[in-house]
Amino acid sequence: VALVHHAFGSGAEPDRLVRDLAGALRAAGHHPTVVTKHRVGSSGVTEGRVPVVRCRGLPEAPLLRRGFAVPLTHLPTTVAALVKGGYDLAQAFSPTDAAAAIAWREIVGRPVIFAPAEPPRRDRVADRRLRLRLLERAVGDSDAAIAPTEECRAGLLRWLAVEAPLLEPADADAHERLYRELLRPAAARGQS
Amino acid sequence: VASHARPLRLRWLLNALEEQTLPRESWNVVVVHDYDPATAKRVLERHGLWDAGILRHVGIAPGTGSPARQRNLGWRSAEAELVAFTDDDCRPEPDWLERLLAAARRAPGDVLQGATRPDPLEAGVLAAPHVRTMLIEPVGPFAQTCNILYPRGLLERLGGFDERAVTGEDVDLSLRARAVGTRISPAPQAIVNHAVESHTLPGILRQNLKWHHLAYLVKRHPELRQELPLRVFWDRDHLWTTVALAGILGGRRYRPLLALAVPYAVRSSRRRGPARRERAVALVETPGQAIRQLAEVAGLAYGSARYRTLVL
Numbered sequence: 328v329a330l331v332h333h334a335f336g337s338g339a340e341p342d343r344l345v346r347d348l349a350g351a352l353r354a355a356g357h358h359p360t361v362v363t364k365h366r367v368g369s370s371g372v373t374e375g376r377v378p379v380v381r382c383r384g385l386p387e388a389p390l391l392r393r394g395f396a397v398p399l400t401h402l403p404t405t406v407a408a409l410v411k412g413g414y415d416l417a418q419a420f421s422p423t424d425a426a427a428a429i430a431w432r433e434i435v436g437r438p439v440i441f442a443p444a445e446p447p448r449r450d451r452v453a454d455r456r457l458r459l460r461l462l463e464r465a466v467g468d469s470d471a472a473i474a475p476t477e478e479c480r481a482g483l484l485r486w487l488a489v490e491a492p493l494l495e496p497a498d499a500d501a502h503e504r505l506y507r508e509l510l511r512p513a514a515a516r517g518q519s
Numbered sequence: 520v521a522s523h524a525r526p527l528r529l530r531w532l533l534n535a536l537e538e539q540t541l542p543r544e545s546w547n548v549v550v551v552h553d554y555d556p557a558t559a560k561r562v563l564e565r566h567g568l569w570d571a572g573i574l575r576h577v578g579i580a581p582g583t584g585s586p587a588r589q590r591n592l593g594w595r596s597a598e599a600e601l602v603a604f605t606d607d608d609c610r611p612e613p614d615w616l617e618r619l620l621a622a623a624r625r626a627p628g629d630v631l632q633g634a635t636r637p638d639p640l641e642a643g644v645l646a647a648p649h650v651r652t653m654l655i656e657p658v659g660p661f662a663q664t665c666n667i668l669y670p671r672g673l674l675e676r677l678g679g680f681d682e683r684a685v686t687g688e689d690v691d692l693s694l695r696a697r698a699v700g701t702r703i704s705p706a707p708q709a710i711v712n713h714a715v716e717s718h719t720l721p722g723i724l725r726q727n728l729k730w731h732h733l734a735y736l737v738k739r740h741p742e743l744r745q746e747l748p749l750r751v752f753w754d755r756d757h758l759w760t761t762v763a764l765a766g767i768l769g770g771r772r773y774r775p776l777l778a779l780a781v782p783y784a785v786r787s788s789r790r791r792g793p794a795r796r797e798r799a800v801a802l803v804e805t806p807g808q809a810i811r812q813l814a815e816v817a818g819l820a821y822g823s824a825r826y827r828t829l830v831l
Contacts, residue, residue: 394646394717449531449610455643456717463527488530488562 328352328359328506329409331428332420332444333398335363335379341420341444344475347496348418349377355499362408362417364401380408396455398423406430416506420444422458425465432470438509441469442494446482462487470509521589522552522607526562528714529607533566533574541616543573549597550576550607551589587680587688590664594679600671604664604689608714610638611666618709619668626704630673630696632657633666633709640712647717648804649811651726654713657705660746662693666711673701686729687736694740720807724814731822738828752831753819759783760812761831783809 332345345361352359353376365381384401391397402423409417409431417432418440419425428439443465445451453459466472466487474480474491483489494501522529529550536548548568552559559578568574577592594602601623605611615633622631635655637645644650653665667689677695680688693703718726733753737743744750752758759782766779787805791797816831823829 392646394643449534450640452531453638453641453644453714456647459527484565485534486531487527488565490561490565 328357329362329412329414329417329428330359330420331362331405331409331417331424333364333401333405333424334421335361336365344444344496345420346377348475348499348502351497351499352502353377355503357499357503360412360414362405362412364398364405380412382408394456396423396458396461399457402427402430406434410434415510416440418442419465419469422461422465425469426461429464429468438470439468440505440509441465441472442475443479443483444475446476446478447486448482449486452486471505473505520548520550520605520607521584521586521593522550522554523584523589525607526554526558530562530566532605532607532609532611533563533568535610535613537567538613539611539616540614541620543571545620546573546599546616547597548574549593550574551579551584551593552576553579553581553584555581585682585685585688586664587682587684590688591679591682594669594671594674597671601668602671602674603668604666605711606665606713608716609635609665610640610712610714612710612712615666615709615711619706622704622706622709623668623670626702628670628673629702629704630662630670630693631668631704631706631709632659632662633668633706633711635663635666635711635713637715638712641715644715644717648807649718649720649723650715651718651723652713652715657707658703660743661690662696662703664689665713666709667693668706669696681739684735685732687733690743691736691739694743720810723811727811727815728818730815731818731825734819734822734826734828734830737830738826747830751829753815756786756812757816757819757831759786760809761816763809764813764816 330345330349332341335342335345349359349361359377361377361379363379363381364384382401382404384398384404387397387400390399405427409427414437416438417428419428420442421444425439425441432439452462466489472483472489472491473494474483475494475496477493480491480493483491494505520532550563559576563569563574563576566574577596590604603616603619619631619633634657635653637652637654653663655663673696677692681691684691697703747753748755748758752761763780763783766776770777787808788798788801791801819831
């Protein structure tokens with residue numbers, strides 16, 4: 328399972344969600360890998376017991392000045408890292424991450440889950456260029472949208488009119504059930 | 520509220536209406552839309568205003584709507600004496616309805632226009648080269664429906680919005696209201712925040728195609744020409760773009776005519792502000808802006824031929 332989160336390692340709350348999920352999945356016998364952005368760009372690093380793939384991006388300042396919702400420049404290398412990783416499934420933690428995961432799905436045909444690590448808020452849903460488009464895409468084009476916290480569940484309903492089930496990161500069983508359900512059609516396609 | 524192709528923005532509008540300070544027994548919302556039943560259920564029927572019995576919605580077949588038709592369906596299905604209009608890409612301030620109602624009590628029988636500004640929560644998008652938003656300090660000449668209140672009796676007397684108008688139906692209604700002696704009064708404290716949407720150049724050109732129908736509006740209301748630069752140009756950008764184009768074309772035969780392009784160049788370079796960086800950005804954006812404005816002028820020239828009245 329690829330856990331795609333561009334800001335992994337920043338020490339913020341979303342980090343904890345990704346770490347908790349990765350730890351729970353590992354304990355349940357899965358092989359999660361965190362795919363993140365880093366300006367240095369190196370792969371094969373391990374943080375704790377979780378393998379981390381870092382994808383290089385360009386400086387974002389020019390895009391930031393032109394009003395874009397950054398980061399964006401790491402998207403091509405993130406898609407490439409996902410393709411190279413041979414994952415069964417990708418779970419994205421922000422609309423930007425979902426954009427990379429959905430592009431990956433168009434290449435390999437594997438499912439994508441959108442699980443926003445930060446609750447959608449009115450001041451963050453359309454404050455920059457492409458923000459709303461990325462959000463709409465993440466919600467509309469992912470195979471499933473889930474809420475890792477109650478705040479996220481409420482935010483998804485209020486601002487995106489999406490009724491997402493609450494799946495706490497530590498609940499590996501619930502995630503596994505969802506993964507298997509989403510992978511069933513992909514497996515059927517593979518057999519045929 | 521007339522809504523089309525913006526279900527999420529509509530949801531955000533409903534959220535803003537949910538926060539209104541005016542007691543809920545004093546108002547209700549009617550949304551007229553062309554969404555499929557699943558979207559309508561998800562966006563409208565699973566909202567707090569629906570649960571509270573304040574929200575009603577009227578669905579029409581996709582592709583059969585227009586702002587005029589949808590607003591007519593909306594106000595005719597409402598029962599209140601005062602009808603406030605806003606758009607599905609707007610976010611009214613929490614005291615919007617309270618302020619409008621207070622202004623209506625001070626000026627009974629008047630049409631009331633509130634203030635509209637680019638949404639401060641979306642100010643970052645203004646850095647884009649092609650942006651669509653709205654800034655209106657009441658009372659403006661066009662009386663847009665993003666923030667206006669009509670007495671129901673007046674709407675009935677005027678027959679509502681002109682459904683033949685593809686665009687500018689709100690301006691048309693306000694001009695007919697003025698013609699029967701109704702005042703349009705300001706309600707500057709009643710504030711609506713308008714979405715700031717960025718578009719690509721082809722996208723904004725597609726969006727602006729409909730504006731050629733403004734010629735219909737000017738033909739119907741010649742008095743509108745008093746608001747137009749030189750009584751012909753829709754705005755100053757169109758005036759200077761046309762002058763610059765004439766200068767560039769004429770300059771091929773008689774070089775001094777190139778000077779006609781100078782006002783456009785100066786105006787364009789100051790579009791972003793006086794600082795060096797802002798001027799540099801404006802310079803980079805000038806070709807795209809010029810294409811956009813020329814397309815708008817060309818569209819209005821087409822509309823002028825179609826409706827047989829000159830507006831550029």
